[in-house]
Amino acid sequence: KEITARLINTGNTILNLISFLNVSKNCCNVFIPSSFKLNEREEKEFQIKIQIPLSTNVSEYPMKIGIGTEYFKKERTINIIVRVSYYHTSLSDMEEELRSLEEEIEEYKEAGINTWDLETLIGYSKILLSNANESISNDQITVLENSLSYLKNNIDAARSSLSSMRTQKFLLQNGWLIVLLIIMSMLTIYLVPQVFIPLYKIENEIRNLKSEEEILVSSRVETEKQYFMRKIDEKTFSNIMITKQDKILKTRASINEKEKEAKKIIETRLKPIGILRRLRESKPKVFKKKDEK
Structure with missing residues (x-):
């Protein structure tokens, strides 16, 4: 995230300014020029770069920015609001989806269907899930994006396979009922x-x-x-x-x-x-x- 700020020298003297920054270490990394030189009545823009690690907790963090000299200083407080990111939401949804798939695969297995390929796919997906969580801790967004992409493909493939086995599962679980209905008919x-x-x-x-x-x-x-x-x-x-x-x-x-x-x-x-x-x-x-x- 970048914020554009502006400095204005309203006086007739050249100003050599330095910046001061106070922000919680648990929040983020903030980058701001350390010094500025403003000529008489000069106006200058600068960028405040805010980098929020993936592991930062959802909260509101106050950040104080000060600009001045050894004789005077002006401060401005900016509140940095950290919300749940798309990556966290997607990862949470996929984690829940994997749990649901595991339970469903177990039902198919108990019904007598060979689910070895699906279990292998889920095992590989768990590794991807672990990699995704680790990439959040290490702030590796590229690794996280790749892990989420592979996870989604695996979940879609598992869902498709289960859908094709649904009829077989029904017949295996309700075979006695079907036979009974045929006899009754x-x-x-x-x-x-x-x-x-x-x-x-x-x-x-x-x-x-x-x-x-x-x-x-x-x-x-x-x-x-x-x-x-x-x-x-x-x-x-x-x-x-x-x-x-x-x-x-x-x-x-x-x-x-x-x-x-x-x-x-x-x-x-x-x-x-x-x-x-x-x-x-x-x-x-x-x-x-x-x-x-």
Whole structure:
């Protein structure tokens, strides 16, 4: 950092001036001309060069600059404010990024993925990180810039490699879940047409048959009432009862058959062997046409 200052000789005498400087050693290096010669009414500019080492702590440092002779001196205080530099911020971010990468690489390793190349890259990056921190202590800005550049390239390369392995990691970590989903999908494809739909239809048929049975039984009871009340004769009563009883027996037989059919579906199609057999039978068959002679 350079600051331009100005001296003005307002008198009619030649001035031979010397500079005085007071600044904390923990702050920075300040360079200023040690002496000045000003002719009568001369105006002269000079540069104050401030060099702040990379290792300087963030703070505000007062700097006193004095110009004068052995008889008089004028002082001016300048506050030098040291803020966090781009290099420090970048280094801190990359250090955090490396820690995050190490944790992520460990997860990939635990999942069963070969991460040897990535671990080697991280090891080399740690050396660069150490060099960068050392260059701050030694105030070697060129070494620091090179280390940060290589570090960024390594971090980008590691991130790219991890991104390409993400699918593999997911499959390795969730293989059992994927297999389970496939099995469930296959079972659903099998159970819906082979079990659920047939059972649903049979249950509806049984429900309708039972309703029909109830109607027939109620009708038979009503016929008996009519007979006992002498509204119909014995012959008519007998014919009606025989007909209704025959229908009731047939309906009950149908209900029994449907219940057996439902039981058979459950017993044969829900057993593991039955499921495997049905799945094999459901595979598409390829028929080859024989060449006609």
